Amino acid sequence: MSKIDVNDAMLAYDEAGSGSPVVLIHAGIADRRMWRGQLPALATRHRVIVPDLRGYGESELPPSPFAHHDDVIGLLDALGVARAALVGCSFGGKVAMDTALAYPDRVSALALFGAPVSGTEWSEETEQLWDELVGEADPEDFAATAAGEVRFWVVGPTRRPEDVDPELIRFADEMDRRALAAELALSAVEVSELDPPAIDRLGELAMPVLVGTGADDLADLRRLADRIAAEAPQGVRLPDVPDAAHLLPLERPEPVNAALLDFLP
Known part of the structure; x- marks a missing residue:
């Protein structure tokens, strides 16, 4: 690096x-x-x-x-x-x-x-899916928000979590927690x-x-x-x-x- x-x-x-x-x-x-x-x-x-x-x-x-x-x-x-x-x-x-x-x-x-x-x-279909899978999580609760976002983005709307490589889910969750902290900081800039x-x-x-x-x-x-x-x-x-x-x-x-x-x- x-x-x-x-x-x-x-x-x-x-x-x-x-x-x-x-x-x-x-x-x-x-x-x-x-x-x-x-x-x-x-x-x-x-x-x-x-x-x-x-x-x-x-x-x-x-x-x-x-x-x-x-x-x-x-x-x-x-x-x-x-x-x-x-x-x-x-x-x-x-x-x-x-x-x-x-x-x-x-x-x-x-x-x-x-x-x-x-x-x-985003379409109404996507907005509804977001509400179902992510919802109104506390923006400072990175763990809960990341879990929902990984379900939404990484697993996707047509698969189940058990269909996806657990290492991919773990790594994506780790990255997303850091990214959520970044987005919170970016909201002030x-x-x-x-x-x-x-x-x-x-x-x-x-x-x-x-x-x-x-x-x-x-x-x-x-x-x-x-x-x-x-x-x-x-x-x-x-x-x-x-x-x-x-x-x-x-x-x-x-x-x-x-x-x-x-x-x-």
């Missing part, structure tokens, strides 16, 4: 390999450790950079206003990278997409797994969003775009993946990966790695 000053915040990151640069951006319920299955595989061909977003994992959270997509470019600047492919899962996919729209000349390709899109809202948001700008994604989801992820996200791939001029939709939910790269690294090695420039 290394740390580097990015826009007046010390961001933690891992780095391995050489070749064309690739940045892996973690989910909002996780940290950079979720890419443990991708880092060694991609490093055989690429310079792979895996940061903790500001406030998450081992990265700092100064009180000054910021935008996650500005931090991604700040990280590239600090590491002397002119252009990179961005790979994002979940919230990390949203950050990656926003970065590609805000700084199109800096992004060579975009790969998105289970990615929401800025400017969209001004975080800028992309303006205008991405949902009506998908046609501006001129770079190659790869989009994938787990077959057991939320229907909202599978529909969004269809839309991104259809509207991005060079969009490619991967078939849904069976027996996988929201943290697809962590749960099923082999098909994700194969797709990425085939796709990345």
Whole structure:
């Protein structure tokens, strides 16, 4: 692990390999450790950079206003990278997409797994499912909230907990507890969003775009993946990966790695 000053915040990151640069951006319920299955595989061909977003994992959270997509470019600047492919899962996919729209000349390709899109809202179906599985947990009760969020995201709406690798559930729960503490701290800081948001700008994604989801992820996200791939001029939709939910790269690294090695420039 290394740390580097990015826009007046010390961001933690891992780095391995050489070749064309690739940045892996973690989910909002996780940290950079979720890419443990991708880092060694991609490093055989690429310079792979895996940061903790500001406030998450081992990265700092100064009180000054910021935008996650500005931090991604700040990280590239600090590491002397002119252009990179961005790979994002979940919230990390949203950050990656926003970065590609805000700084199109800096992004060579975009790969998105289970990615929401800025400017969209969840369906009533998803809201009801959230109420059933997570409910109104005390935001400072990280254990109870993490248990509900792991049930919602990592197990997914179409599986039972006993259908899922218990080590995956344990690791996801550990990461999510840390992420919940990060989100609580982030709520006290001004975080800028992309303006205008991405949902009506998908046609501006001129770079190659790869989009994938787990077959057991939320229907909202599978529909969004269809839309991104259809509207991005060079969009490619991967078939849904069976027996996988929201943290697809962590749960099923082999098909994700194969797709990425085939796709990345």
